Amino acid sequence: RKWVYLFSEGNAKMRDLLGGKGAGVAEMTNAGLPVPPGFTITTEACNGYYEAAKQFPAGVWEQVQMALQIIEQQTGKGFGKKENPLLVSVRSGAKFSMPGMMDTVLNLGINDETVQGLVELTGNERFAYDAYRRFIQMFSKIVLDTEPRDFEAVLDRYKEQVRVSSDAELSASDLKKIVDEFKQIAELQSGEPFPVDVFQQLHKAIEAVFSSWNNKRAIDYRNFNKIPHDLGTGVNVQMMVFGNMGDDSGTGVAFTRNPSTGEKVLYGEYLLNAQGEDVVAGIRTPSKISRLQADLPAVYQEFQEIANRLEQHYHDMQDLEFTVEKGKLYMLQTRSAKRNASAAVKVAVDMVGEGLISQEEALKRVDPVQVYQLLLPRFNDEEKWKARQTGRLLAKGLNASPGAAYGKAIFNADRAETLGKAGIPVVLVRPETSPDDVHGMLVAKGVLTARGGATSHAAVVARGLGLPCVAGCEDIRVSEEEHLFRVVGSNVVIKEGDDISIDGATGEVFAGIIKAVDADFDKELDLKTLLSWADQHRKLGVLANADNPRDAQRSVIFGAEGIGLCRTEHMFMEQERLPVVQKMILAQSKEERQAALDQLLAFQRDDFLNIFEAMINPKTGEGYPVVIRLIDMPLHEFLPSYEELLVETTRLEIQGGHDAELKEKQKLLETVRAMREVNPMLGLRGCRLSLLFPEINLMQTRAIFEAASLLTARGKKLHPKIMIPLIGHVNELKEVRRQLQSVADDIIPQNRIDYQFGTMIEVPRATVIADQLARETDFFSFGTNDLTQMTFGYSRDDAEGKFLLKYVEGLEIPGLKNKVKILPVNPFQTLDREGVGRLVAIAVEMGRRARPDIELGLCGEHGGDPDTITFCHEIGLHYVSCSPFRVPIARLAAAQAAL
Numbered sequence: 001r002k003w004v005y006l007f008s009e010g011n012a013k014m015r016d017l018l019g020g021k022g023a024g025v026a027e028m029t030n031a032g033l034p035v036p037p038g039f040t041i042t043t044e045a046c047n048g049y050y051e052a053a054k055q056f057p058a059g060v061w062e063q064v065q066m067a068l069q070i071i072e073q074q075t076g077k078g079f080g081k082k083e084n085p086l087l088v089s090v091r092s093g094a095k096f097s098m099p100g101m102m103d104t105v106l107n108l109g110i111n112d113e114t115v116q117g118l119v120e121l122t123g124n125e126r127f128a129y130d131a132y133r134r135f136i137q138m139f140s141k142i143v144l145d146t147e148p149r150d151f152e153a154v155l156d157r158y159k160e161q162v163r164v165s166s167d168a169e170l171s172a173s174d175l176k177k178i179v180d181e182f183k184q185i186a187e188l189q190s191g192e193p194f195p196v197d198v199f200q201q202l203h204k205a206i207e208a209v210f211s212s213w214n215n216k217r218a219i220d221y222r223n224f225n226k227i228p229h230d231l232g233t234g235v236n237v238q239m240m241v242f243g244n245m246g247d248d249s250g251t252g253v254a255f256t257r258n259p260s261t262g263e264k265v266l267y268g269e270y271l272l273n274a275q276g277e278d279v280v281a282g283i284r285t286p287s288k289i290s291r292l293q294a295d296l297p298a299v300y301q302e303f304q305e306i307a308n309r310l311e312q313h314y315h316d317m318q319d320l321e322f323t324v325e326k327g328k329l330y331m332l333q334t335r336s337a338k339r340n341a342s343a344a345v346k347v348a349v350d351m352v353g354e355g356l357i358s359q360e361e362a363l364k365r366v367d368p369v370q371v372y373q374l375l376l377p378r379f380n381d382e383e384k385w386k387a388r389q390t391g392r393l394l395a396k397g398l399n400a401s402p403g404a405a406y407g408k409a410i411f412n413a414d415r416a417e418t419l420g421k422a423g424i425p426v427v428l429v430r431p432e433t434s435p436d437d438v439h440g441m442l443v444a445k446g447v448l449t450a451r452g453g454a455t456s457h458a459a460v461v462a463r464g465l466g467l468p469c470v471a472g473c474e475d476i477r478v479s480e481e482e483h484l485f486r487v488v489g490s491n492v493v494i495k496e497g498d499d500i501s502i503d504g505a506t507g508e509v510f511a512g513i514i515k516a517v518d519a520d521f522d523k524e525l526d527l528k529t530l531l532s533w534a535d536q537h538r539k540l541g542v543l544a545n546a547d548n549p550r551d552a553q554r555s556v557i558f559g560a561e562g563i564g565l566c567r568t569e570h571m572f573m574e575q576e577r578l579p580v581v582q583k584m585i586l587a588q589s590k591e592e593r594q595a596a597l598d599q600l601l602a603f604q605r606d607d608f609l610n611i612f613e614a615m616i617n618p619k620t621g622e623g624y625p626v627v628i629r630l631i632d633m634p635l636h637e638f639l640p641s642y643e644e645l646l647v648e649t650t651r652l653e654i655q656g657g658h659d660a661e662l663k664e665k666q667k668l669l670e671t672v673r674a675m676r677e678v679n680p681m682l683g684l685r686g687c688r689l690s691l692l693f694p695e696i697n698l699m700q701t702r703a704i705f706e707a708a709s710l711l712t713a714r715g716k717k718l719h720p721k722i723m724i725p726l727i728g729h730v731n732e733l734k735e736v737r738r739q740l741q742s743v744a745d746d747i748i749p750q751n752r753i754d755y756q757f758g759t760m761i762e763v764p765r766a767t768v769i770a771d772q773l774a775r776e777t778d779f780f781s782f783g784t785n786d787l788t789q790m791t792f793g794y795s796r797d798d799a800e801g802k803f804l805l806k807y808v809e810g811l812e813i814p815g816l817k818n819k820v821k822i823l824p825v826n827p828f829q830t831l832d833r834e835g836v837g838r839l840v841a842i843a844v845e846m847g848r849r850a851r852p853d854i855e856l857g858l859c860g861e862h863g864g865d866p867d868t869i870t871f872c873h874e875i876g877l878h879y880v881s882c883s884p885f886r887v888p889i890a891r892l893a894a895a896q897a898a899l
């Protein structure tokens with residue numbers, strides 16, 4: 001088996017076998033870019049190593065030695081030789097980049113002899129011993145697993161002795177002494193002499209890199225990012241080039257464009273006279289890459305050219321690592337750059353303009369979730385940068401739910417609730433959250449937890465609420481008793497009431513306030529361009545769920561093509577109307593009831609008039625389709641609760657003297673008691689209500705048609721669609737429909753209004769008799785909230801807190817190491833294809849067979865979920881309908897589904 005590939009033997013397509021880093025350096029090598037020579041040990045070798053109980057598979061070591069000989073020939077250097085010694089780096093690199101999660105050893109091949117060779121070769125004793133001490137330090141930490149702080153302490157002591165502030169100022173003789181001390185520490189801690197045999201060094205370093213695939217950090221990272229655990233890492237062995245050979249040398253990292261704005265300028269940092277890890281280690285403050293132009297102009301220009309070439313080559317923005325040795329530039333890494341939402345959209349749109357990618361490709365490049373992020377409040381980048389510069393960045397956790405929030409740190413849900421309700425912005429800080437904290441989360445601006453992953457309670461609930469959340473922030477220690485958190489590794493303490501700011505998109509936690517700004521969709525020109533391309537490619541229509549003119553207007557701005565669900569019960573809930581609704585429900589006589597209904601008719605006619613008007617396209621005078629759902633809620637929800645009334649009547653009884661009031665309350669109590677249901681979600685609601693009390697439906701239908709007639713008389717063309725909820729039997733549909741038709745025939749003289757009657761499909765039984773229903777109706781709209789609830793048998797209002805989150809996060813089972821996951825995702829967020837989706841597909845097929853032109857849509861919360869949208873596209877629905885804010889996401893997701 002071939003376990004080892006020279007860089008010249010690989011290419012960008014071999015990421016599976018060589019890992020991303022190996023494939024990247026191979027591609028650059030073959031493109032003729034300056035890459036130090038080397039070779040890659042395959043990911044298969046890594047997996048083989050684990051299969052063989054941590055032994056190199058047969059042939060690996062032999063092939064490594066052979067490849068090393070070729071590198072020696074290419075470079076004219078000798079590994080372990082005193083003359084012109086070859087030093088190498090041993091670098092990890094898996095298929096998907098896992099920045100900083102695995103290990104890399106630099107300067108390998110150095111010992112007391114070769115260091116002399118290095119001195120002779122370079123005439124630079126300081127450099128040689130600096131490389132040596134770095135090697136011992138890094139090798140000890142990564143391979144020998146020693147305590148890094150002991151080495152730091154020695155360095156600090158020397159710096160103090162000679163009164164310098166940075167490592168770069170230590171002299172050769174200091175470094176020599178440091179090397180000796182380092183060797184002693186290594187020996188003391190590992191129990192054996194520091195290895196002088198360079199092949200032994202190499203063997204151990206390769207093993208350490210293999211092992212780092214399964215260190216805790218790496219495993220956690222893979223869990224979070226859903227990367228499989230059986231991919232293995234490649235190992236890259238590469239000739240060292242030295243950025244620490246003086247002020248014509250250096251090292252840095254750079255993006256080909258700005259990863260937070262997308263602007264097309266090199267963006268990054270570098271340090272002169274330094275080696276790789278120094279830039280990120282924060283020992284010295286790096287310079288902005290633009291300064292390289294002044295420091296080393298020729299190098300800067302070459303780097304700029306290479307950056308452009310790599311973008312042209314990969315058709316994407318790149319993240320680069322480089323080192324300059326005595327004025328010569330070397331490329332050490334290239335990969336597709338991570339970017340935030342703004343940058344993702346801008347880069348995608350710009351690259352179409354530059355002819356680098358097609359519109360289709362641009363649409364694929366942006367994650368619909370990023371579109372959502374763009375519409376959330378966020379921190380100004382400049383403000384954030386300032387906060388970082390002034391040391392206010394406290395910690396970093398998981399970016400669990402996007403959005404920016406600032407407010408007072410509050411350590412308990414009750415206190416958060418009190419303050420939040422008083423209008424004070426709070427960020428709820430907890431070790432982790434549980435259902436007991438939800439009331440605090442509901443009023444908080446954001447949530448910060450010290451423990452828990454991406455599917456922890458805090459993360460899941462926050463995402464559901466659209467609340468910014470940083471979870472699993474292990475850099476802080478929360479003390480509930482003391483009402484404070486401490487920042488690990490510093491003496492910063494944030495007490496209750498102190499201002500903090502959190503960025504849920506990046507996981508950053510700041511001290512003090514960083515003002516968040518609301519997004520302005522109209523100013524997001526690149527996003528609008530991208531979405532206009534999406535509209536050209538998508539097959540699915542995107543409608544919005546809106547119950548009032550304001551939401552209707554907003555949804556048009558976001559690009560909705562109509563209203564897919566207008567719920568009518570909110571209209572009944574408004575303050576001035578509720579008493580009328582109650583009168584209607586409690587009416588003792590037909591006349592009394594009719595009087596209340598007439599009042600409601602006037603209200604509703606106005607409601608529908610306003611919504612229809614908001615949905616008229618000003619250019620054509622034609623209305624977008626509006627789907628109005630007739631009343632669905634059980635009536636008792638409009639009345640005071642039974643418990644409340646019981647308490648009140650009892651109070652009145654005890655107090656005495658309020659006989660009239662008491663009598664009335666008792667009567668109400670009796671009515672409410674009679675209406676009480678054990679399980680109202682499965683009770684007298686939806687079409688069942690209409691069949692028992694047809695007056696409400698008749699009133700609503702009349703209001704709809706009267707409003708439509710008024711606008712038609714004014715020359716508008718309307719398309720009202722009336723939707724009947726909760727149908728489970730065809731006879732229900734037949735009867736309700738007959739009633740509605742009688743109203744239509746009564747009001748609309750020559751059918752000048754283009755109206756439709758349709759039904760929701762949300763009871764499991766309806767899905768399997770869809771052919772019968774299709775013969776009675778113009779359209780189906782899948783109400784996937786109820787359908788999920790009834791198909792799983794999970795009460796939506798109770799399930800999340802009681803067991804559903806645990807189902808998703810995994811149950812802790814005594815005696816088992818791993819949590820047992822019952823559900824892959826929350827089925828109320830992403831449609832369960834296997835079960836609920838299967839029912840939807842059956843209904844689509846049966847409905848179409850019975851009535852080929854039936855219109856099919858989906859209007860549950862799922863309508864804004866990208867995965868569900870893909871499913872809707874696949875089964876050939878005509879549209880999805882979602883909340884106004886999710887309309888842009890749905891437009892992009894629908895286009896992606898069609899590409």
Ligand code: ADP
Pocket residue numbers: 036088089090091092099100101102104106238239240241242243251252275276277321322323332333
């Ligand atoms: P990571 O995946 O953590 O970025 P790398 O393997 O990319 O680890 O190594 C980190 C840094 O070490 C590089 O960015 C580079 O600065 C330095 N480095 C790695 N290999 C070499 C080399 N052959 N010569 C010089 N510097 C190197």
Ligand code: MG
Pocket residue numbers: 321333
């Ligand atoms: Mg790197």
Ligand code: MG
Pocket residue numbers: 632725762783785786
């Ligand atoms: Mg429903």
